[in-house]
Amino acid sequence: MKTEKNDIKIKVCMGPGGIATGGADVIKVFKDDLASANIKAKIGKGCSLHKVGCFGLCARDVLVDVIVGKNKTTYQYVKPDMVPRIVKEHLIENNPVSEWTVGDDYYSFYNKQIKVVLSEFSEVDPEDIDTYTAVGGYEATKKVLTKFTPEKTIAIIKKSGIRGRGGAGFPTGVKWEICRKVESDQKFIICNADEGDPGAFMDRAVIEGNPHSVIEGMIIGAYAIGATKGYVYVRAEYPLAVERLTIAIKQARGKNLLGENILGTKFNFDVRLKLGAGAFVCGEETALIASIEGQRGMPRAKPPFPVHSGLWGKPTVINNVETLANVPYIIRKGADWFSSFGTEKSKGTKVFALTGKVKNTGLIEVPMGILLREIIYDIGGGIEGGKAFKAVQTGGPSGGCIPAELVDINVDYESLAKVGSIVGSGGMVVLDDTDCMVSIAKFFLEFTQAESCGKCVPCRVGTKRLLEILDRITAGKGREGDIELLEDLGNDIKLSSLCGLGQTAPNPILSTIKYFRHEYEAHIKEQKCPAKVCKDLIEYGILEEFCKGCGACLRVCPSKAITGEKKKPHIISVDVCIKCGACFDVCKFKAVKKE
Numbered sequence: 001m002k003t004e005k006n007d008i009k010i011k012v013c014m015g016p017g018g019i020a021t022g023g024a025d026v027i028k029v030f031k032d033d034l035a036s037a038n039i040k041a042k043i044g045k046g047c048s049l050h051k052v053g054c055f056g057l058c059a060r061d062v063l064v065d066v067i068v069g070k071n072k073t074t075y076q077y078v079k080p081d082m083v084p085r086i087v088k089e090h091l092i093e094n095n096p097v098s099e100w101t102v103g104d105d106y107y108s109f110y111n112k113q114i115k116v117v118l119s120e121f122s123e124v125d126p127e128d129i130d131t132y133t134a135v136g137g138y139e140a141t142k143k144v145l146t147k148f149t150p151e152k153t154i155a156i157i158k159k160s161g162i163r164g165r166g167g168a169g170f171p172t173g174v175k176w177e178i179c180r181k182v183e184s185d186q187k188f189i190i191c192n193a194d195e196g197d198p199g200a201f202m203d204r205a206v207i208e209g210n211p212h213s214v215i216e217g218m219i220i221g222a223y224a225i226g227a228t229k230g231y232v233y234v235r236a237e238y239p240l241a242v243e244r245l246t247i248a249i250k251q252a253r254g255k256n257l258l259g260e261n262i263l264g265t266k267f268n269f270d271v272r273l274k275l276g277a278g279a280f281v282c283g284e285e286t287a288l289i290a291s292i293e294g295q296r297g298m299p300r301a302k303p304p305f306p307v308h309s310g311l312w313g314k315p316t317v318i319n320n321v322e323t324l325a326n327v328p329y330i331i332r333k334g335a336d337w338f339s340s341f342g343t344e345k346s347k348g349t350k351v352f353a354l355t356g357k358v359k360n361t362g363l364i365e366v367p368m369g370i371l372l373r374e375i376i377y378d379i380g381g382g383i384e385g386g387k388a389f390k391a392v393q394t395g396g397p398s399g400g401c402i403p404a405e406l407v408d409i410n411v412d413y414e415s416l417a418k419v420g421s422i423v424g425s426g427g428m429v430v431l432d433d434t435d436c437m438v439s440i441a442k443f444f445l446e447f448t449q450a451e452s453c454g455k456c457v458p459c460r461v462g463t464k465r466l467l468e469i470l471d472r473i474t475a476g477k478g479r480e481g482d483i484e485l486l487e488d489l490g491n492d493i494k495l496s497s498l499c500g501l502g503q504t505a506p507n508p509i510l511s512t513i514k515y516f517r518h519e520y521e522a523h524i525k526e527q528k529c530p531a532k533v534c535k536d537l538i539e540y541g542i543l544e545e546f547c548k549g550c551g552a553c554l555r556v557c558p559s560k561a562i563t564g565e566k567k568k569p570h571i572i573s574v575d576v577c578i579k580c581g582a583c584f585d586v587c588k589f590k591a592v593k594k595e
Helices: 016-020 023-036 080-092 104-111 129-133 139-147 150-160 172-181 202-209 211-225 239-254 285-292 321-333 335-339 372-379 413-418 437-451 457-474 482-496 500-504 507-526 552-556 582-586
Strands: 008-013 049-052 064-068 071-075 188-193 229-235 270-276 316-320 349-356 362-367 389-394 400-403 427-432 540-542 592-594
Touching: 008 016, 008 023, 016 023, 016 202, 023 049, 023 080, 064 080, 071 080, 104 372, 129 211, 129 239, 139 211, 139 321, 150 172, 150 211, 150 321, 150 335, 172 211, 172 316, 188 202, 188 211, 188 285, 188 321, 202 211, 202 239, 202 321, 202 349, 211 229, 211 239, 211 316, 211 321, 229 239, 229 285, 239 270, 270 285, 285 316, 316 321, 321 335, 349 372, 362 372, 372 389, 389 437, 389 507, 400 437, 400 507, 437 457, 437 507, 457 482, 457 500, 457 507, 482 500, 482 507, 552 582, 582 592
Parallel strands: 008 049, 188 229, 188 316, 229 270, 349 427
Antiparallel strands: 008 064, 064 071, 349 362, 389 400, 389 427, 540 592
């Protein structure tokens, strides 16, 4: 049997999850087996075997779409040794391997999503510009450069209502308009891709999945404000993003989409990459500018704001990756189309990295205003392991923890701010009843304290004092008045810190005290960790009536704290136990207690 390449399309997820779980090997085996079966296919434009960006449901990678004619079948958890059977049974015998295909729960992950930025991830090969132009890529650039004035372009962005997706939520069109009106012989536009929040991978996935959408957004933004040069400030820790951006910029130059006289017009604009060294504070725009200029990445006082005096003292617009990736779609489909999603004040969609104790972890895009419950239960599939939902941490280290009783809150800028959290750049970490909220606050504060640049005293010293108090509380040495001290110091740091890092660093502490004060009190007054997480506040023992004397716990104990004869109840020496929990995890009879 000989099948023509246009009859079959195979799309393999090569986002971070797909690569980590063996996507490259899956593609290689597909290529070899298709050739052996005399099915014409090769990797490249116009052919039947494609690498594409993140499918979204990273927990099921490697995900593979097999399209025969108009029929699409999606396979999950694909390994290289599964490919020969898929080729033989599905592509040759026309009989999909049903036990490897996704079920209804897979599609429920997408039912309440609305994709704009992520809409073409399954269509575009991130290393092939022609696959992007095939789905309408760079049409917005042509429209703007040939039909719109800069002022009209800005008016469309303003009308759409899009706000910065990097965390602050400032209206994008207003920022562009301010910069447009500033007179200067040179202006810059910068894409802020310095994503560093724990548990966040939105911007990285967008760049790795569709880098041309970001470049196109920069071109349109540059035209609108009158910039001729642009920078993408991206972390060096994201080698795949850097690689695909480098390829995309080269390809765009080759198509006269960057450089001199773009598309035959008088507009000149080019983009350079600047690799960041991983400093979280460089996500703050003035620190980012300092880093590009070759200085130490430290923020400065504002005003002046970058739109008036930014890179090398010139007017500069800084937009987040997701913000820029939205721009081509707004131009192509219209401001009214974009503003039809979301709420009155929070327009459009938002990309989130859904992680933590939820069944379906991955990359999602939802309309602003969606209920938190819908994200966690309808999209996320609920809490894994049958545990109880306890809280969700949004906005990364700068955000707060939202308790289970507020699960019906709308997810938008205003609603989250009212309850002490933020949308941020899009991190969303789900917590269950085994998580200690004091420990969670400590985790995020450890991060921000380590990432403080040290320039201002409130952040440099204040976060260290906060961390010392939390260390004391989780070690069972908390004192009366510590909770009030955390609140007072946290509010002072928010009010007096120089930049957004210090101004938001206390948020995880203040929000957990607000909603989980009883856990702080239990740590301080009872020397107990209700979630049984803080090592210094828990103790392991063995229940004689359940212990079978099998010796499993004895064999895994690294400190030899367990003694006992075979088939007789064992004993844990509290003085020797290092509280690693290995005995608790290995016991099949639930004889090890943790209290």
